[in-house]
Amino acid sequence: MTQRNVLFLEEFLPYRLSRLSDAISRDFSQAYRARLGLTRPEWRTLATIGQYGTMTATEIGAHSSMHKTKVSRAVASLEVRRWITRVPDARDRRVERLSLSKVGQKAYEDMVPVARAFEAEMLERMSAAEREALLAGLAALERTALSGPDGA
Amino acid sequence: MTQRNVLFLEEFLPYRLSRLSDAISRDFSQAYRARLGLTRPEWRTLATIGQYGTMTATEIGAHSSMHKTKVSRAVASLEVRRWITRVPDARDRRVERLSLSKVGQKAYEDMVPVARAFEAEMLERMSAAEREALLAGLAALERTALSGPDGA
């Protein structure tokens, strides 16, 4: 007899993750939504291209687990802002190589310290042992959850 | 000089959490979407009422971080299935106390072991030390992230 046939949501991993992710993403999005007027998919796209320099839409989707229509629309919207440029791939004309324009690069570089500060503020409220545990636990979870059913 | 002005998304906490939560929720939702035909907000509502026995819509929203319109529609949909019952509160007639019907209770109790099995399978793929780290880390994060800007 476990406890009665009840599931304690506060201890249920998918539920805990979902609540944390929602709350943190919502908080963080205020930091760039107000400042840059970006939606979440747009921020992700900007951050991905900013990190890797040049990517295709498919690569962005694979890397950030975004649906390809989401990526397509985020890219279109960032292009209207003139933050990214599309360069047709010479070898495969289905593909377009996406990069940051000068203005986009500037926006990205403005955003990076904001993101770092947000994360630092969160981590500073934990002890060193807690931080270590969190990072180790997340790494383990990524190994088991992101490579299982489809990932790898 | 940190590294250049680049943010490594793979190490960025909000990004990691979001990817994990999305992937795990998506996997888990298949376990009940196919079996019970429930959406995510409906599952959450069912699970919350199942755990607490009786709740109001506002309480469900506060507990599970769902927008009140989401709760309202999930409740309406579960009521159509006759899985939950509404009882007007005698003291405050704005409020309706929500409980599971007999059929709803049965569905809930069928669902609980499925959820437990899903979680167990995920945790079994980690070492004991990793599990411990994950749970400790999440607890610490909940303490800092769910009580900060608005939670408490």
Next chain:
DNA sequence: GCGCATTTGTTGCAATCGTAACCATTGGAA
């Protein structure tokens, strides 16, 4: 008691999202 801000829950509407269908292109297989 009366008035008014607050709370509970629902609904209209615009924006966002994902499935499916689609076009253009590619790379083999025959």
Next chain:
DNA sequence: TTCCAATGGTTACGATTGCAACAAATGCGC
């Protein structure tokens, strides 16, 4: 070469979402 399945990316459409407005009820100040 000629098919044709597979891939990259966009778009149409229906479903889901959240904001804002709303009605009903409460309760506090006076």
